[in-house]
Amino acid sequence: MLKVSVLGTGNVASHFIKAFDESVEIDIVQIFNHRESSLKNFNKFETTSNLKDLKAADVYLICIKDDAVETLVHELKLDGIVAHTSGSLPLLDSPHRDAVFYPLQTFSKDKNLSFKDLPLCIEAEHHADINVLQTLATHIQAKAYNVDTKQRQELHLAAVFVCNFVNHLYHIGHDLCKKKNLPFDILRPLIKETADKINFKEPKQAQTGPALRDDQSTINRHIHQLDDPIYKELYRYLTTSIQKTYD
Amino acid sequence: MLKVSVLGTGNVASHFIKAFDESVEIDIVQIFNHRESSLKNFNKFETTSNLKDLKAADVYLICIKDDAVETLVHELKLDGIVAHTSGSLPLLDSPHRDAVFYPLQTFSKDKNLSFKDLPLCIEAEHHADINVLQTLATHIQAKAYNVDTKQRQELHLAAVFVCNFVNHLYHIGHDLCKKKNLPFDILRPLIKETADKINFKEPKQAQTGPALRDDQSTINRHIHQLDDPIYKELYRYLTTSIQKTYD
Numbered sequence: 001m002l003k004v005s006v007l008g009t010g011n012v013a014s015h016f017i018k019a020f021d022e023s024v025e026i027d028i029v030q031i032f033n034h035r036e037s038s039l040k041n042f043n044k045f046e047t048t049s050n051l052k053d054l055k056a057a058d059v060y061l062i063c064i065k066d067d068a069v070e071t072l073v074h075e076l077k078l079d080g081i082v083a084h085t086s087g088s089l090p091l092l093d094s095p096h097r098d099a100v101f102y103p104l105q106t107f108s109k110d111k112n113l114s115f116k117d118l119p120l121c122i123e124a125e126h127h128a129d130i131n132v133l134q135t136l137a138t139h140i141q142a143k144a145y146n147v148d149t150k151q152r153q154e155l156h157l158a159a160v161f162v163c164n165f166v167n168h169l170y171h172i173g174h175d176l177c178k179k180k181n182l183p184f185d186i187l188r189p190l191i192k193e194t195a196d197k198i199n200f201k202e203p204k205q206a207q208t209g210p211a212l213r214d215d216q217s218t219i220n221r222h223i224h225q226l227d228d229p230i231y232k233e234l235y236r237y238l239t240t241s242i243q244k245t246y247d
Numbered sequence: 248m249l250k251v252s253v254l255g256t257g258n259v260a261s262h263f264i265k266a267f268d269e270s271v272e273i274d275i276v277q278i279f280n281h282r283e284s285s286l287k288n289f290n291k292f293e294t295t296s297n298l299k300d301l302k303a304a305d306v307y308l309i310c311i312k313d314d315a316v317e318t319l320v321h322e323l324k325l326d327g328i329v330a331h332t333s334g335s336l337p338l339l340d341s342p343h344r345d346a347v348f349y350p351l352q353t354f355s356k357d358k359n360l361s362f363k364d365l366p367l368c369i370e371a372e373h374h375a376d377i378n379v380l381q382t383l384a385t386h387i388q389a390k391a392y393n394v395d396t397k398q399r400q401e402l403h404l405a406a407v408f409v410c411n412f413v414n415h416l417y418h419i420g421h422d423l424c425k426k427k428n429l430p431f432d433i434l435r436p437l438i439k440e441t442a443d444k445i446n447f448k449e450p451k452q453a454q455t456g457p458a459l460r461d462d463q464s465t466i467n468r469h470i471h472q473l474d475d476p477i478y479k480e481l482y483r484y485l486t487t488s489i490q491k492t493y494d
Contacts, residue, residue, distance in 0.1 A: 011455075066462060088457075088465045105437055106455050111447050113440065119433045145433060154427045155434070157469045162420035162434050163441045164456030165485045166413050171450035171492065173409035180401045186366045186392060187402070187409050188446070190352055193360065194410045195442035199435070200358050203418035208258075208353050209411030210335075215313060218335045222404045230488045237484050238412045241477045245418065 001025060002136055005054060007032040007072065008063030009042060011107040012085055016061060016140075017042065019115045025139040029057040051075050059083055059136060061101060073098075081129050087156030090149045091123050099124040101133055102152055103142070106163050115140045121147040121155065172231060179227075204245065211242035248272060249383055252301060254279040254319065255310030256289060258354040259332055263308060264289065266362045266387040273386050276304040298322050306330055306383060308348060320345075328376050334403030337396045338370050346371040348380055349399055350389070353410050362387045368394040368402065419478060426474075451492065458489035 004026055006013050013031075020026045031042045032054065039047040048054065051072075060076070062069055062084040069084050073094045076082060083099035084092065092098040100123040107113065120137045122144050124130045130146065137144040147155065170191065177184045197206045210218040219239055226232045251273055253260050260278075267273045278289045279301065286294040295301065298319075307323070309316055309331040316331050320341045323329060330346035331339065339345040347370040354360065367384045369391050371377045377393065384391040394402065417438065424431045444453045457465040466486055473479045 106440055157472050158420040158423040160456055161416045163437050166416050166441055167450055167454055168489050169408045169413050170445050173405040174450050176405040190410050191442055193353055194413055195438055198417050203414055203421050207414055209407055225404050234484055237481055242415050
């Protein structure tokens with residue numbers, strides 16, 4: 001049994017806790033949060049709001065906001081691997097066995113998510129700890145990738161484009177439909193096919209639309225149709241970026 | 248049997264021809280293209296490169312570039328419904344029974360696509376023709392929506408955001424990975440989950456990432472990481488747009 005404690009109770013922590021709990025190979029030792037009130041949904045586990053009460057575990061998984069990680073890690077007095085889950089932070093240089101266990105996925109409350117084949121970017125100060133983290137990934141059916149800090153930060157940046165920015169474009173589509181009383185549902189098959197198509201051809205080959213065709217009359221009409229000045233600018237920039245790609 | 252002729256042999260035409268051919272309720276009368284050479288892949292059907300040779304059909308489906316539609320339609324001498332398939336063009340005002348049969352989907356060569364539940368935006372000059380077009384949609388298992396020109400143009404604009412622009416962001420993610428020798432495959436589960444999540448919550452509620460969290464140090468590092476000035480500008484604009492959304 002691999003003994004794991006989770007520090008944090010937010011989205012990422014909750015999804016990890018659920019996955020660890022479902023694995024017969026993982027023993028959740030404790031859940032930590034500074035605030036007692038944040039622990040009340042986790043009372044089927046042992047919980048603590050005091051870092052000094054943390055018990056021995058193989059891995060301490062830090063699932064808190066990036067800018068609070070360094071401070072918290074330096075407050076810890078324990079053995080075991082201390083792994084953060086951030087896409088951005090470097091491998092820390094703390095008195096502990098520092099490591100990274102970064103899930104390349106988007107987590108939301110109330111949305112179940114399979115960990116099967118979920119990519120986990122692993123990095124560790126001590127080579128032997130890589131094996132422990134790989135085992136931990138395997139126990140939740142995830143897929144471990146050995147990725148150093150620089151590579152992880154590049155992947156995180158790419159993830160912002162293909163996830164956070166993509167979702168914002170979904171929001172703009174939703175917003176445009178809502179303002180004109182049109183059903184967003186009519187766009188769902190298109191969204192699904194767009195995401196699916198790049199499993200069959202590279203995104204560059206999958207491009208379609210007025211920007212690619214240099215259909216200037218449609219482009220002009222679209223910019224004219226948009227009321228929101230930020231949407232107008234986004235439309236212009238994305239069109240320019242597409243046209244430079246296929247110059 | 249509904250008798251249909253298809254004018255055009257590009258992506259959209261090819262997908263429609265395949266779907267019509269698979270339906271036992273549809274008889275493909277002819278395929279037309281100005282250029283003989285473009286017809287060679289369609290020799291299992293009757294083909295013609297001369298508009299004057301078009302035979303009687305219930306529906307003539309125009310699947311050619313937007314800016315060539317009006318001219319071609321005015322050259323036609325025939326009865327029957329003349330339906331264009333453009334998201335942008337208005338319902339024409341030709342001497343024919345004008346109509347629209349616009350598939351809200353992205354079509355690519357060499358990528359099979361199910362027409363099941365595919366949204367088809369239908370509009371017709373003569374009310375009775377709406378029924379014919381609905382029947383045509385039903386025969387290929389698509390889902391017909393009665394949508395007027397203004398609504399269709401709004402949907403087309405929304406589609407550019409959720410499909411064409413989204414695909415371009417996939418391309419940027421792909422490009423960033425390629426330049427750093429990182430496997431794009433590692434991003435696939437994230438792309439899939441991002442597209443799937445909005446079936447469970449509105450895109451606005453599904454947003455995650457540094458822009459939403461106002462994580463300025465990550466945002467600055469990301470902009471610094473990007474080499475391409477257009478990618479930098481896109482990152483800034485999309486971040487600003489997200490932040491205004493959640494102000």
